[in-house]
Amino acid sequence: MRPPWISPTAFVMVVMVVAGCTMVRVRAEDGNSTDYSDFKTHSDEDTTTQEDGTTLDSNAPGPMEIMMNEMFDEIYRRALPSVTQFGFDPNISTDCSTALVKYALGLRKMEPWAMQMFDASGKLAAGLIKGTLGDLGNFHECLEVVARKRIDDSLDFTGRFCTVYINMANNTLVPKVLEKFQSVGMLIGRRDPLNYVGNSMFKGMRNSICIPSVCSTEDIGYIAGVMAKKFEATVTVRGCTSKGEKSSNATQRAVIRLLTVIATVVLATTLFDVCCRLARNAERDDFISRLERSSDGFCKLTEILFGMSIVSNTEKLLHTEPRDVNDQKLMFIHGMRFFSSTWVILGHTYFIGDPTGTTSLSNVINLVDSIFTTVIANAFPSVETFLFVSGFLMSYNVQKMLQNCTNLWMTVPVILLRRYIRLTLPAMLVVGIWLLVPLMGDGAIMNDYRARFLESCEKHWWRVLVHTNNFVPFFDMCLGHLWYIDIDYQLYVLLIIIPVLMLRNPRQGAVLALLSTIGTILYIAYTTVKLGLQPTVVFTSTDIDSTVNTTNLIQFRPWAHVGSFNVGILLGFLIYKQPKIRMQKITVLVCWMIAACVNLTVLLKPHDWFSVDYVDFGSAECILYAVFHRLAWSLGVAWVAFACATGRAGIVNDLLSWRALVPLSRLSYGAFLSHVVILLTQLMMQEERVPYNHLTKMMNYFAVTATSFFTAYLLYLFCEAPLAVIERMFIGGDLFKKPRSRLRREPHAAVAGHLGDVKSGTTIDELCVEPSSMSMVTPVAMTNQTKNHSYL
Structure with a gap:
């Protein structure tokens, strides 16, 4: 069950992270070693002393941090049973699941690159009832994400930006909600979303997700698709790209030569x-x-x-x-x-x-x-x-x-x-x-x-x-x-x-x-x-x-x-x-x-x-x-x-x-x-x-x-x-x-x-001075011309 205060896209993203954690845990039982000690976020040694002589942990979480940790733990607890099945699923690559674990750890520790990746992802757009169908996220912020390995500080992965379409056309809740609006005279006729969502040209509500570059479109699409079925929705992942993937092809090089x-x-x-x-x-x-x-x-x-x-x-x-x-x-x-x-x-x-x-x-x-x-x-x-x-x-x-x-x-x-x-x-x-x-x-x-x-x-x-x-x-x-x-x-x-x-x-x-x-x-x-x-x-x-x-x-x-x-x-x-x-x-x-x-x-x-x-x-x-x-x-x-x-x-x-x-x-x-x-x-x-x-x-x-x-x-x-x-x-x-x-x-x-x-x-x-009904009039000389030329 999805908590009501989180957007569908954010929930799918968290589910994918949790699924990655689950897969790594299962695979670790087969011989892979992963250190999970980083889940501990508070130090027992770093303390300060107040004026009255009592000691206070300098890293003690404040109310905001406590709320965020509780929110993450709640999402994790609710999503874990649903994604355990991905542990043995051969459709998900090991590199992707490992990177998602690192992403989860980074979010718990509020590492800059992980927060940047989360910040670049789309959120629930305001104005859905008025026809705002999505959030574009932040494309360039996502591509600037760089996660490094702790051992040698070498590059681990970068950010990959993907577009996610969530289509709720078959969701039984949507018609019930629309009935309540229509009963008060809203979302009627041309403004009724059901007139459009069932058409093949409608891909769904758009959102964007920033994921590790080692995860392919197929990895994300598979996890999101399986989870979306539980919510009577279909998910389409399109347009995934990361920095360095763009290069010229033979046609483009030929055009550049011609223009030159x-x-x-x-x-x-x-x-x-x-x-x-x-x-x-x-x-x-x-x-x-x-x-x-x-x-x-x-x-x-x-x-x-x-x-x-x-x-x-x-x-x-x-x-x-x-x-x-x-x-x-x-x-x-x-x-x-x-x-x-x-x-x-x-x-x-x-x-x-x-x-x-x-x-x-x-x-x-x-x-x-x-x-x-x-x-x-x-x-x-x-x-x-x-x-x-x-x-x-x-x-x-x-x-x-x-x-x-x-x-x-x-x-x-x-x-x-x-x-x-x-x-x-x-x-x-x-x-x-x-x-x-x-x-x-x-x-x-x-x-x-x-x-x-x-x-x-x-x-x-x-x-x-x-x-x-x-x-x-x-x-x-x-x-x-x-x-x-x-x-x-x-x-x-x-x-x-x-x-x-x-x-x-x-x-x-x-x-x-x-x-x-x-x-x-x-x-x-x-x-x-x-x-x-x-x-x-x-x-x-x-x-x-x-x-x-x-x-x-x-x-x-x-x-x-x-x-x-x-x-x-x-x-x-x-x-x-x-x-x-x-x-x-x-x-x-x-x-x-x-x-x-x-x-x-x-x-x-x-x-x-x-x-x-x-x-x-x-x-x-x-x-x-x-x-x-x-x-x-x-x-x-x-x-x-x-x-x-x-x-x-x-x-x-x-x-x-x-x-x-x-x-x-x-x-x-x-x-x-x-x-x-x-x-x-x-x-x-x-x-x-x-x-x-x-x-x-x-x-x-x-x-x-x-x-x-x-x-x-x-x-x-x-x-x-x-x-x-x-x-x-x-x-x-x-x-x-x-x-x-x-x-x-x-x-x-x-x-x-x-x-x-x-x-x-x-x-x-x-x-043929004028070859097209819209093209230029053929330029004329500023010298004397014969009178039997066509002006147009």
């Missing part, structure tokens, strides 16, 4: 660029003349070198003037990208976290009752905005660049290849950096989550490379947020036939877009009704399996987003073909009102489902929302885009086209790739529970956003910009044409990558 090579090349080219800028005019002109007389290959190499320079690429990033004045009307795209990307970061900042590392999870439900939190939680429409922009740019550029192309079916594969390179290689670099996170630090959660977040990338990184990451369950994905780039590329490959077809027969292309949209709508309706899925991801639903299935089977599948992509394709065609469409003012006003109502409905309707205890997902409104909300949102965004492009948006267009947003828009793809890595790294190195409230989350949001865009800037300098220059050189459609020199410039002018000779006409390169 990239950094060396970029820094060297930057030095080359700076030296050229500092050279005297005569020397620079002589150098340029020699380059112009050199071979094509050397001239290309020189442009590549300048294209990798940090200085030049920063100038390109900050340049906000469009290269084609006819594309000035499309500046609103930058605002759409930036605000949508920050919306995604906001949603992930609120909802990426460890439930057991959060104080009072009930605050999540309390905050969702606010309409403000619904705007944050329902960030999924931002995905439709990105896909709309992707389809819009693809269609617009196809119409602009391939209008007079005679060999379309040879051109399309090159377009797809370039888009693949621009989307995939930066993502793969981020995956590589993610694999280095264990070498950068450690924490209580790091090893616990290694299998879920790190090993999935170590084993399945190739899914990102072939864009199939979105066809596996979320928790098996390598960096789950990369499902978006998979969908983006899949839709780009499947639907590029529509704008290509519209070059020759617009009506056939429009019909194909309409049929594909209708087909996917019917599929969503059938799947939602048949499987009883949610209208959107309702994360507060007590039906966790339904939430997971809705995410995996609808949200992460490309066909759910075909409508948004097609709306972008059709609008891109319309804006290029009919840039000036006459509309009466009353019609414009009505369209604005309809678009605002539609998008606000899509955004705020889920509040009705987030803030109630029960939702009938089979109702008509849920099914209609599930089927049409993505298409409806993209239609509302399409009106905003149309109004901005045709001069009917006023202050909205002024905001979205603000020049300050142009560089941030170019960094938005990098910020999207990196922000989840930043959040997960923060999570895995977390050392203490964090409160869940708007102040904490918003402060963290601004910090994560700033860090994400700074990281995106580094990704731009060391990956995206150099990669854009290289692939333009060799896959740009004009590989065998001598590039026009970009080197004759003022000392502080930017050097641009080759965009095609003025006399050579339109090239494939011009079509």
Whole structure:
């Protein structure tokens, strides 16, 4: 029987210590000698004399020490009968049982290392009723524990930090306690713990334990598991680690070498660029003349070198003037990208976290009752905005660049290849950096989550490379947020036939877009009704399996987003073909009102489902929302885009086209790739529970956003910009044409990558200036450019 004043985890820990003592005693009978005289803690010789002449033992225990000794003796007495069975158990190693005996002796003598080990272990967390599910302990304090042998002062063992999950789902006492709370109106509906503890994703109440390093995970797990059965509980031990166990593997070393090579090349080219800028005019002109007389290959190499320079690429990033004045009307795209990307970061900042590392999870439900939190939680429409922009740019550029192309079916594969390179290689670099996170630090959660977040990338990184990451369950994905780039590329490959077809027969292309949209709508309706899925991801639903299935089977599948992509394709065609469409003012006003109502409905309707205890997902409104909300949102965004492009948006267009947003828009793809890595790294190195409230989350949001865009800037300098220059050189459609020199410039002018000779006409390169709906706008030279380049 466990004393009521001790937490389950502490009791299990004491039981393990007592079990170790029992095993050593039994094994000592077989010939092993262990000195137990250290159990005597008070000396008979050390005395002092009071003023009245009486003597007083200087080591006599005070009231606090007496109470602690009595507590330990009581626990020992109660636990001893239950653990005697471990004495002959071959599942427990001798080294572990011996170390646990030393731990027990150290606690009785209050040795610093033993007290430190006990102090580093988790205790019963306050606020269990409010949803505080555990105590993280003190990871670094545990790893600093050093126990030495008395004989020669050599190292005996160090501290090993383990996470212990205690699941009381099958405990008969839990429902009885809950009934008492529910009888007074507490812990009802979404706040009823029984709605969650029975799910396979719930591991139990988290606690941490600091044990001797000679004890393995199996030793502790076996002892704790056997004892937990007596209390109708299950115990899972995970993430055990001790100092010195962390080392790099072959993959991590390869990534480090790659990053070193990239950094060396970029820094060297930057030095080359700076030296050229500092050279005297005569020397620079002589150098340029020699380059112009050199071979094509050397001239290309020189442009590549300048294209990798940090200085030049920063100038390109900050340049906000469009290269084609006819594309000035499309500046609103930058605002759409930036605000949508920050919306995604906001949603992930609120909802990426460890439930057991959060104080009072009930605050999540309390905050969702606010309409403000619904705007944050329902960030999924931002995905439709990105896909709309992707389809819009693809269609617009196809119409602009391939209008007079005679060999379309040879051109399309090159377009797809370039888009693949621009989307995939930066993502793969981020995956590589993610694999280095264990070498950068450690924490209580790091090893616990290694299998879920790190090993999935170590084993399945190739899914990102072939864009199939979105066809596996979320928790098996390598960096789950990369499902978006998979969908983006899949839709780009499947639907590029529509704008290509519209070059020759617009009506056939429009019909194909309409049929594909209708087909996917019917599929969503059938799947939602048949499987009883949610209208959107309702994360507060007590039906966790339904939430997971809705995410995996609808949200992460490309066909759910075909409508948004097609709306972008059709609008891109319309804006290029009919840039000036006459509309009466009353019609414009009505369209604005309809678009605002539609998008606000899509955004705020889920509040009705987030803030109630029960939702009938089979109702008509849920099914209609599930089927049409993505298409409806993209239609509302399409009106905003149309109004901005045709001069009917006023202050909205002024905001979205603000020049300050142009560089941030170019960094938005990098910020999207990196922000989840930043959040997960923060999570895995977390050392203490964090409160869940708007102040904490918003402060963290601004910090994560700033860090994400700074990281995106580094990704731009060391990956995206150099990669854009290289692939333009060799896959740009004009590989065998001598590039026009970009080197004759003022000392502080930017050097641009080759965009095609003025006399050579339109090239494939011009079509692929913007490879991704979220990536940077390709940097432009501050020299005169031909007017037939695509701005976006």
